[in-house]
Amino acid sequence: MQRRVNLVVAVGGLVLLVGLGSVAAQERQVVEMVAERFTFTPSRIEVAVGTTVEIHIRSEDTDHGFHIMGGDTVIIPKRRRGEAVVVFEADEPGEYRFECSKLCGAGHNFMMGEIIVTAPEGPDGSDGDSVGDVNDDGAGDDDS
Numbered sequence: 001m002q003r004r005v006n007l008v009v010a011v012g013g014l015v016l017l018v019g020l021g022s023v024a025a026q027e028r029q030v031v032e033m034v035a036e037r038f039t040f041t042p043s044r045i046e047v048a049v050g051t052t053v054e055i056h057i058r059s060e061d062t063d064h065g066f067h068i069m070g071g072d073t074v075i076i077p078k079r080r081r082g083e084a085v086v087v088f089e090a091d092e093p094g095e096y097r098f099e100c101s102k103l104c105g106a107g108h109n110f111m112m113g114e115i116i117v118t119a120p121e122g123p124d125g126s127d128g129d130s131v132g133d134v135n136d137d138g139a140g141d142d143d144s
Contacts, residue, residue, distance in 0.1 A: 027051040035064035035077055035100065038107030046116045051090045053115065058083040064111070065101030074101045090117040 029051050034041045036059060047053055057066050059077040066086060067074045077084040088096070100111035 028054065030054045030056065033057045034060060035066070035111075036060040036062075038100075038105065038111045040066075040098070040100075040111065040113045043113035044116065045113070046118065047090045049090055049093055049117055049119055051117075053088040053090055055086050055088065056083045057086070062104050063102055064104050065099075067099055067101035068115070069097045069099060076102055088115060090115070093117050093119040 027048065027050060029047055031042070031045055031053060033055055035057055040057075045053065045055070055066075057064075057075070057077040059079045062079050063076055065074055065076050066084065068086070068088060073086055075084040075086050094117055096115040096117065098113050098115065100108055104111065
């Protein structure tokens with residue numbers, strides 16, 4: 001994930017030189033998260049495609065880790081020592097799971113959550129793709 005963040009910064013600089021409009025249109029969302037007692041609060045984050053998510057994580061009880069599965073970034077918010085920050089670029093729709101990456105006790109394996117990235121809705125209320133958007137009015141069924 002760190003490589004992806006650095007690449008976005010490098011590409012973002014290039015895009016800034018080429019066209020300011022697309023860079024300025026990107027949304028930014030800040031999420032304050034607490035890691036404690038084998039849970040992340042919030043454990044579910046929902047954002048639209050194109051959003052830059054800045055997650056500020058603090059730990060109240062012990063050292064915890066934060067890792068978005070499939071990525072390289074692992075951060076450790078230290079107990080009562082401020083916050084750790086991770087930046088997630090929501091480029092593609094999907095579910096991105098995160099977990100505690102530092103053994104923190106008996107409930108460690110249950111300490112996880114997800115970032116849900118949704119596609120923007122089209123003008124007709126669809127999600128912009130054609131999969132699953134067909135109305136099933138029975139037309140074409142051959143029950144005679």
